[in-house]
Amino acid sequence: MKHLFLMSALVLASSSLAATAPAATMPSTLTQGTLKIGMEGTYPPFTYKDAKGNLTGFDVDISRAIAAKLNLKPEFVLTEWSGIIAGLQAGKYDVIVNQVAITPERQKSIGFSEPYVYSTPQIIVKKSGNFAPKTLADLKGKRVGSSLGSNYEAQLKATGGINILTYPGAAEVLADLATGRIDAGYNDRLLVSYLIKSQNLPIRGAGTGNADAMGIALKKTNTGLKTAIDKALLQIKADGTYAKISRQWFGQDVSKP
Template identity: 55%
Template sequence: MKHIRTSLLAAALLAGVSLAAQAADLLDDVKARGTLRVAVEGTYPPFNFKDEKGQLTGFDVDIAKAIAGKLGVKPEFTTTEWSGILAGLQSGKYDVIVNQVAATDERRKTFDFSAPYVMSYPQLIVRANETRTLRTPADLKGKKIGVGQGSNFADLAKSFDGAEVRTYPGATEYLQDLATGRIDVALNDSLLIPYLKEKTKLPIKAGAPIGKAATNAIPFRKGSPNFKTAIDKALADLMADGTYAKISTKWFERDVSKPIATP
């Protein structure tokens, strides 16, 4: 009987350990470690990239640092190609991805996500001296639209009835044609336009948003409700105390957590 009782006690203790392990929350690991392990591509300006000194910088890098600060830990960055970034998260190589990840229904089957922290739109780009009303698909009938070859924006532009879509290898080429009047408008992600304007130094400006908005969030492995609460609170606090707006304005000239203002 003593042997049986000992065996039962040992089994109960093992079961307790197993349940405790299952109940462990990622927040506990992050706090104990003192670091938030963050994955980014590192080659995706202006979101995350290496500056001229080889230092990792960008909007997402600044946001990740600010979140880690709110959690009371230090950020620890890993750079990895997009093709394997979600698999690395699933295998536990890092805690979160802060890299403009869309929280799709398919991804939610595998990961939990923070509250959205970025709102993005397809947006027209026009010449700096443009005076015509170019806001809707109807306004673009008969107009020449420049887009990147094979991009989602090319598909969107082709859906505009009567528009003439011209595809280019990249943004530099179609923005040059826009500036010189060879095309009427261009189309890209609203978040990239300030960066493209600064990079090219061309006489262009952001036009009207067009098409559906999309939101991006921070993914992490399932089963850590305390961690999700902490991440969401950190984001909310950053927005409440003005830190988020400061970071966003630095990179995009506006608060990208809010709907875009129509020009």
């Protein structure tokens, strides 16, 4: 009976896909009809809570669309960015959908879907003042905030000569930037643009870096889940779901470099 239940659940999880992944490569939660998704919940417009306390955002909507294609119920697990990859490796969730940049260093320890978002890192400064850095080199000698363990922190370190202050997530960086505790922040251009338009924060965007490819992160051993998610991504792009979500949040298609 146990084997029959397992086979039935796997068929259900992939009924809308072209192929079924081997059971040995799929997380056990999928046999229960659930896809556990790790994200911050404090990173607008990607994942955050609205005025009523409901989880919302671009990554939340993308997660729900992918789970629907897999015939799975999405279960969101909120965690600070600084520990989000460790939580994946510890099995607290099946995937991370939280603008995780695909980097060679990360690919050594975790797997990724095909890129689903392309964005550019941007330097953030206070709206008042004359400091207008164009490149990371302009930040040398300055106090710059970044999320601990992020791709942005790695880029700042590689530049050298920058006084880097790390935080659990973007919200803390923005708070200290607004109060003048740091000279600049470094984060996602889409996040900066959204905050400038939607919130009354005394910040502005400055110089940008090179485009990053973002992927849905998962354990390297979960190859069947990767295949399923890649197919689901193709499906939501083909049927217009992705474009609708992207235009809602950004007014443009962010699936292309």
